Amino acid sequence: MARQVHPISQNWLFKQADKEDASFLPVAQFPTNVHLDLLHHKIIPDPFIGKNELEVQWVGETRWSYKTSFSTPASALPLSRGTKAVLAFDGLDTFATVVLNGTTILETENMFVPERVDVTSLLRTGDSPDENVLEITFDSAYLRGWELVEKYPNHKWGGWNGDNSRFAVRKAQYHWGWDWGPTLLTCGPWRPIHLEVYQSRIADLYARTTVDDSLKSATVVAHAEIEGEATRIRFELSSLDGSTSIVASETVDVTTDTSVSATFHVENPALWYPIRYGKQPLYSLKATLLDANDAETDTASKRIGIRKAELVQQPLEDQPGTSFFFRINNIPIFCGGSDWIPADSFIPRISRDRYYDWIRLMADGNQFMIRVWGGGIYEEEAFYDACDELGILVWQDFMFGCGNYPAWPELLDSIRREADANLRLLRHHPSLVIWAGNNEDYQYAEGENLTWDKSDTDPENWLRTDFPARYIYEKLLPDACASLIPDVPYHPGSPWGGADTRDPTIGDIHQWNVWHGTQEKYQNFDKLGGRFVSEFGMQAFPSVKTIDAYLPLGRDDPDRYPQSSTVDFHNKAEGHERRIGLYLVENFRYGPDPLEQFVYTTQLMQAECLASAYRLWKRQWKGPGREYCAGALVWQTNDCWPVTSWAICDYYLRPKHAYYTVKREMAPLSVGVTRREHHHPRDKYTRVRIDRSTRIEVWASNLELEAVEGKVDCVVRVWDVETGECTHDMVAARQVDIPPNRSTELVAMDVPVRNPGAGEEARAVVAAYLVSSADGSQLARYVNWPEPLKYLHLQKPKKLVAELARDNSVVRVSAEVPVKGLALECDDDNVVFGDNLVDIVPGEVVEIPVKGATAGTKIETRYLGMI
Known part of the structure; x- marks a missing residue:
């Protein structure tokens, strides 16, 4: 018989399990979680509105039951000898006890592990539509977590965000609350449940692809793992270019080995490229199981891409350390992009369309890479499908973040299953080019002076230190990656690199000395770079429309002002008042009223800050052997609820202004300007006889693969900010060559003013343009202003x-x-x-x-x- 898959998605009910008089109520949707169902029945207020988050905390400390009934499909009967019935749970959140027809069939403790249970002997057959009763009871992950903390008192518990109970639980860590998200401890069947009936099935299907250095040919080795008896398996590789033509096929006999493979050689393959560097063609890899009569018993298919992806870490010219850049199909890529958190606190309501809207927003914003952060989830297939189709590279963290995780034997076993399952689920996606072991756990270990010796290479010793999770990141996870995805780089953590996690010369860094840390001026990002900056950021308020949406009374709410308790509640970052205030007061004249102008000013501040980082770090992408900075991933692209945060687009996909400045900085061709003041005392004692000059440096950044040769002029124009008069208009460099895929220095000069040294430089607005030498058309533009902007006497336009x-x-x-x-x-x-x-x-x-x-x-x- 052919494998049958029957969704168990109807007639679900839920109730509070530890309340005697609670009655079952219908669920709002399926898959689901308890907050969505409680919202549907108006049992709890919307936790995204006002301060309602505080009113729903009891939900996370309560046990909940879900129940449904279903009939055994007639098409699956009779369950003859050799036929198996399996309940497949794609995701249960988190501590679940599953009972079928009165028998406990499963107990779970890991949200990230799909489970399969043979229920052949338990299924009831008959005419009743509710002959089988399936009930799942979910314990409080919060309370179970604290039980585990108390069970292992010798572990040195601690971390940033949430509380210690989260480190003991394999659940999305942001559910405990983060410095951008609410505390909403969910539970429920968060991914689909199916009943599968079969005699044999394809348990796993994947491909390893190798592209020749010439890019003219590729080898695709298709692998399948088989459960049950089968005679043969047919592999087909088809193009998904619209014609769905079969590129290659092979039928393989199935012997006693449950793993089979077929090798295809593809000439002139349609290669998958990141956005802007080529197209994103995909292939279909299909496997069909055949019995002795050539009848099909199961099929499986995956969309794959053929591409060559490398992480290049090699010595650099003129600077210490090594590079850290991605090369796709022999093309070095400057990975301007952003970090990703789950797009909602309640994951089951993120639709496939919403995932595509988010990734399309990234692609439209000239971003090349997205980093799936280690405190969320291994994302839904729709997320990676969208990245595959739109050409966005994916950096994937394993789900560990900001703390000291324990490593008792049963937990290690659970993590092994988690790694195995998710590597298998995601490894076919061509967009996924790196796996990293954790987010900032090494940074936490350094900050807390945990006692571990980097020079000790014995993994068993690591388990006996007070940083036992090193065993997870440097033994367990790399072993899993080497076994299942040997062609994809593994990185022990983010950040991770040289002497420590702050080392800018090796690996990646998180640059939080703007906002956090030493709270540097964002104008100094050129001094704060690294080989790959995988986190940095600046907060800004969301759209005023978004603020009005979370205020209980909307535009009429008495808390509709920036410093209100409700607005402050929708910013989870400790000390956000001081930090936003610091960067505003350093740079702008501003006031809290009206709200619209204050929101605008915070978004301007964020936009200026992030644009400065991209512009200055991209300047360090200087060509072969000089890839001094190869990536900038802003924290963060999105929000999980309506909030003031570091996101460049808010919960409702409304771009903040930083989205647009990042988009301009990551354009195919851009021009950058920086302004520096130079003071030269005429002797070592004087405070008076000092020569001062203000200079600008201008460079071009060409991310295209073709040079702009000898056809570009660099034009510099200067205006007095107070009078609006254009004081200078000059060609600073003529018919310059701009090589491909690198930055090129164009000119360094004093700011052109009529009376140098008389203070006019502080009023000079300098615009640099790249224009075609042939026809004068504008190719790129950037306007540089004297800073801080608060010192300027800006004029209000009369003819805007x-x-x-x-x-x-x-x-x-x-x-x-x-x-x-x-x-x-x-x-x-x-x-x-x-x-x-x-x-x-x-x-x-x-x-x-x-x-x-x-x-x-x-x-x-x-x-x-x-x-």
């Missing part, structure tokens, strides 16, 4: 124009004085701007693409200094 043009497809913006950070705003969420937060200089019209606008669309403007 922002009008729809070209059949409402663009907004044309201009002004007669320099305008810093002009933002376009529209109440209609269907109106989407392709750019925003642009600097305006006199004599120039900036065109901003827009979608969804009509002739009647009302577009408003906001800028620095308007209030």
